[in-house]
Amino acid sequence: xxxxxxxxxxxxxxxxxxxxxxxxxxxxxxxxxxxxxxxxxxxxxxxxxxxxxxxxxxxxxxxxxxxxxxxxxxxxxxxxxxxxxxxxxxxxxxxxxxxxxxxxxxxxxxxxxxxxxxxxxxxxxxxxxxxxxxxxxxxxxxxxxxxxxxxxxxxxxxxxxxxxxxxxxxxxxxxxxxxxxxxxxxxxxxxxxxxxxxxxxxxxxxxxxxxxxxxxxxxxxxxxxxxxxxxxxxxxxxxxxxxxxxxxxxxxxxxxxxxxxxxxxxxxxxxxxxxxxxxxxxxxxxxxxxxxxxxxxxxxxxxxxxxxxxxxxxxxxxxxxxxxxxxxxxxxxxxxxxxxxxxxxxxxxxxxxxxxxxxxxxxxxxxxxxxxxxxxxxxxxxxxxxxxxxxxxxxxxxxxxxxxxxxxxxxxxxxxxxxxxxxxxxxxxxxxxxxxxxxxxxxxxxxxxxxxxxxxxxxxxxxxxxxxxxxxxxxxxxxxxxxxxxxxxxxxxxxxxxxxxxxxxxxxxxxxxxxxxxxxxxxxxxxxxxxxx
Amino acid sequence: xxxxxxxxxxxxxxxxxxxxxxxxxxxxxxxxxxxxxxxxxxxxxxxxxxxxxxxxxxxxxxxxxxxxxxxxxxxxxxxxxxxxxxxxxxxxxxxxxxxxxxxxxxxxxxxxxxxxxxxxxxxxxxxxxxxxxxxxxxxxxxxxxxxxxxxxxxxxxxxxxxxxxxxxxxxxxxxxxxxxxxxxxxxxxxxxxxxxxxxxxxxxxxxxxxxxxxxxxxxxxxxxxxxxxxxxxxxx
Numbered sequence: 001x002x003x004x005x006x007x008x009x010x011x012x013x014x015x016x017x018x019x020x021x022x023x024x025x026x027x028x029x030x031x032x033x034x035x036x037x038x039x040x041x042x043x044x045x046x047x048x049x050x051x052x053x054x055x056x057x058x059x060x061x062x063x064x065x066x067x068x069x070x071x072x073x074x075x076x077x078x079x080x081x082x083x084x085x086x087x088x089x090x091x092x093x094x095x096x097x098x099x100x101x102x103x104x105x106x107x108x109x110x111x112x113x114x115x116x117x118x119x120x121x122x123x124x125x126x127x128x129x130x131x132x133x134x135x136x137x138x139x140x141x142x143x144x145x146x147x148x149x150x151x152x153x154x155x156x157x158x159x160x161x162x163x164x165x166x167x168x169x170x171x172x173x174x175x176x177x178x179x180x181x182x183x184x185x186x187x188x189x190x191x192x193x194x195x196x197x198x199x200x201x202x203x204x205x206x207x208x209x210x211x212x213x214x215x216x217x218x219x220x221x222x223x224x225x226x227x228x229x230x231x232x233x234x235x236x237x238x239x240x241x242x243x244x245x246x247x248x249x250x251x252x253x254x255x256x257x258x259x260x261x262x263x264x265x266x267x268x269x270x271x272x273x274x275x276x277x278x279x280x281x282x283x284x285x286x287x288x289x290x291x292x293x294x295x296x297x298x299x300x301x302x303x304x305x306x307x308x309x310x311x312x313x314x315x316x317x318x319x320x321x322x323x324x325x326x327x328x329x330x331x332x333x334x335x336x337x338x339x340x341x342x343x344x345x346x347x348x349x350x351x352x353x354x355x356x357x358x359x360x361x362x363x364x365x366x367x368x369x370x371x372x373x374x375x376x377x378x379x380x381x382x383x384x385x386x387x388x389x390x391x392x393x394x395x396x397x398x399x400x401x402x403x404x405x406x407x408x409x410x411x412x413x414x415x416x417x418x419x420x421x422x423x424x425x426x427x428x429x430x431x432x433x434x435x436x437x438x439x440x441x442x443x444x445x446x447x448x449x450x451x452x453x454x455x456x457x458x459x460x461x462x463x464x465x466x467x468x469x470x471x472x473x474x475x476x477x478x479x480x481x482x483x484x485x486x487x488x489x490x491x492x493x494x495x496x497x498x499x500x501x502x503x504x505x506x507x508x509x510x511x512x513x514x515x516x517x518x519x520x521x522x523x524x525x526x527x528x529x530x531x532x533x
Numbered sequence: 534x535x536x537x538x539x540x541x542x543x544x545x546x547x548x549x550x551x552x553x554x555x556x557x558x559x560x561x562x563x564x565x566x567x568x569x570x571x572x573x574x575x576x577x578x579x580x581x582x583x584x585x586x587x588x589x590x591x592x593x594x595x596x597x598x599x600x601x602x603x604x605x606x607x608x609x610x611x612x613x614x615x616x617x618x619x620x621x622x623x624x625x626x627x628x629x630x631x632x633x634x635x636x637x638x639x640x641x642x643x644x645x646x647x648x649x650x651x652x653x654x655x656x657x658x659x660x661x662x663x664x665x666x667x668x669x670x671x672x673x674x675x676x677x678x679x680x681x682x683x684x685x686x687x688x689x690x691x692x693x694x695x696x697x698x699x700x701x702x703x704x705x706x707x708x709x710x711x712x713x714x715x716x717x718x719x720x721x722x723x724x725x726x727x728x729x730x731x732x733x734x735x736x737x738x739x740x741x742x743x744x745x746x747x748x749x750x751x752x753x754x755x756x757x758x759x760x761x762x763x764x765x766x767x768x769x
Contacts, residue, residue: 287626287660288644296634299627300620307622379618385584387635388607532585 007112035469038476039127046070047131051138058139064233070132071157071229074125078158081124081466082117082165083172088310088462089117090166091173107263114166114255120467121158129154142236149235149244156251160228163258170262176309293389297397302404304376308461311372315465318363319409325359326413330420353427354498356417358486360410360431364438365482369402370446371474375455375464379533391525395447402443403436410435430502437509441481444516446474451520451527481509534560534718535581535687540590542576542742550576551587552742558720558735560686563713565729566722567763568739574722575615577739578691581720582612594687608636611685615692615722617672621665625656628664629679636683646682653704654678669696681708688712690721694728706732730759738763 053066090113133150136142231247234240291299305311333352377384384394414431417423423431453469465471489501496504535558542551550573558564568574579585581592583603592599594606619628626647633643651657654674664672673696680688688709694702709719709732723729729736730750736759737747746753746762754762 288630288640288647290638290640290643291630291634293635293637296631300623300631303622303627304620379616380620382579382584382614383619383632386582386607386610386612387632388604389635390604529586532579 007115035473038473041480042127042476043131046128047135050132050135054135054139063136063139064237067132067136067236068229068233070128071153071232072226074128075157075161075226075229077128078121078125079161079165081121082162083168085117085120085310085462085466086162086166086169087173088460088466089113090169092310092460092462105263107259110262111259114162114259117162117166118158121162122154125154125158145239146236149232149239149247152244152248153232156248157228157232159251159255163254166258166262170265293393294397294400297384297389297394298400298404301373301397301401304373305369305401305405308376308465310462311376311465314471315367315369316405316409318367319406322359322363323409323413326416330416333420351423351427352421353423353431354502356421356423357427357431357434357502360414360435361438361485362482364406364410364435365442365478366475367402367406367439368442368446368471368474368478369405370398370443371450371471372461372464372468373398373401373447374450374528374531375458375468375470376461378456378458381456381531381533391528392521395520395524395528398447399440399443402439406435406439410439426499430506433506434509437506437513441509441513441516442474442478444513444520445477446470448516448520448524449473449477451524451531454531456531456533534558534593534595535564535720536593536596537577537581538591538593540577540580540587540592542580542585542587542589550742551580553590554739554742554744555590556737556744556747558718560716560718561713562734563709563719563732564721565733565736566720566739567724567726567729567736567759568722572739573742574739575691576742578612578689578720578722582610582689583607609686611680611683611688613673613676613680613688613690613693615695617669617676619664619672619675621663623664624661625664625667625675625678626660628675629660629682632679633683638683643682646684647678650678650681653708654701670698670701673697674701677705685717687718687720690719692723693721694723694725702728726759726763730754 050066050070053069054063057063057065090110137146140146228247228250231243231250235243235247374381414435417431418428450470453473455464455468455470458464458468485505489498489505492501537554537556540551540554541549543549554573554577566574566577576585580587581594581599583599583606595609597605597609599606620631623631629647630643633647638646647660648657651660654677656671656674656678659667659671664675667675673693677693680690693705697705706728709721713719713734733750735747735749736753738745738753750759753759
């Protein structure tokens, strides 16, 4: 009974993801339809990719390689996401005091939190796994056992990466706690690990693609690389009950061990967490300096940003990536250039300046800082609402602070690139412009979406940053704009001069930004007023 | 001066949180708003302060409508919430400065006011500490300093005495009395009937979103205690 009640409480919080604060059926339908369409578009794109792969692999009876590629991607994503999600959900939950005061076993609390981590991972994973499974079924018409094994696989396969990433999250938190600036150390450590895994997984992807051509040995390789995945493929190609048993046990045992060990050490780390640092300011003179309203509001937003490791980490990955790539370009320009060209899938007659232009566009369009900024206010939104300031100024400050955070990364990265590669004035100007315009555009998208889908009663920042409708829609919209831009340029590349295309591209993004700004200042203000916590 | 004129508020078009509420609080008055949990006290306060929109009626702050001119109204007011959910990531001084920036309080005046109230509430040494490290009472004190330091004409407080130590309660009562003497308007909700009885010029009792009793303390309670009146009204 206790476990059920606890599970119910945990799920009731998570189900807010699907709950909207309106009883108006029309707006409810509108709010539900958009994410569903987005989910479908994403699923269809994945499905198309899976179809193209399976089409080539099916005639040689190797369709399962397509499945392994998608499941491998899901394992990597689960592992990477888990590193910082675990820090929020396991260690920074606001219901610690409540749960620890109740007569609940420590292992149960830990299990529920891991379950919470897994629950949202399933939703993300389904977007990749489901289309791949449908395509596999379409080509292979498998027996009933496939459905059962694949259902088990969907449930079990994220467990090991989640357990391992939680363990890494635990170590990061442990090290960060020993430092005075725990939040900054936590963000830096997470970023280093995350970037490391990212570059490793990029190599792994090309590795898997390479072995796909020599596909007969794939099962052996996969089994050596990641045993549960190889086991799954064995099961769907040649079902053996013993293998099924192994598959279940291998996936569940790490979870049991983690919960057993975790319930011994996990609580120590929570009770030893000191989130606050007592520091004295410079002089008393500095204490009472007056600032303008917008400046003061922007400072408030920046302080909020830097107080949340999961928020910082989640939104600075694209920016860190561009900085790292720019630095590596200085030393190993040809290798990175080839890698970038391969990932864009274009021919080599393209200039590195254009590739860099798109790299800046990619990093900034995928960085959605504002998509959480309303939700993260929680109940403190009432403070701002009670003050004599126009809603317009509040929203403006929320548009300004992404510039303060993103510009230093862009300036340093672009300077490195400009000094090393000495691009033409045209590319210097357009590279700077695309950064500025996209920061504005993604800021507007994030803010508008967050005002439509606010999540004001979240238990921790991770729920807002990683598990809210708003952050999902904003990231996918950014991704959509990037993909559409690439498609547009690829289709018109041979008809119109590339320099003109770049100018048109910037102008279109600017025009969209202007339209969105008007929407924000009209409808966004109304949405802001409607928020009631 | 606060004037509430036929204010009605429903949540999601179903639950009527305020039902045709009308009353006024004059300059120089200390006015207490009393009611059971869920009676509509916080909805009323949030409507006055402009946090919550209401469907019918109007609220005037010094003859300005909160619906038509919210900024002008808010410039005259200060609000202290019941549960001080402040910006935990800020230091106390940063939060106070942030609020005062919104009221355009010049540096020299804010220095004088912040120092005065910080000393009164014994927070001088804590101003540069993170709010996250504060107890409920300390947060309440920070919210009070931020509210009082811009010298508001109308002070609105939701359960201001909850979680405060006896000295802070005494200090706030003294501040309220002094503000009333200076012609300011003080409106607050409370569960502590004893405080309301001793401190207020007038009181209103709200039940199910409607004012069931309003008037001077002696007119309302007669020979009974305010507690008895409140309990009797609650039973009806």
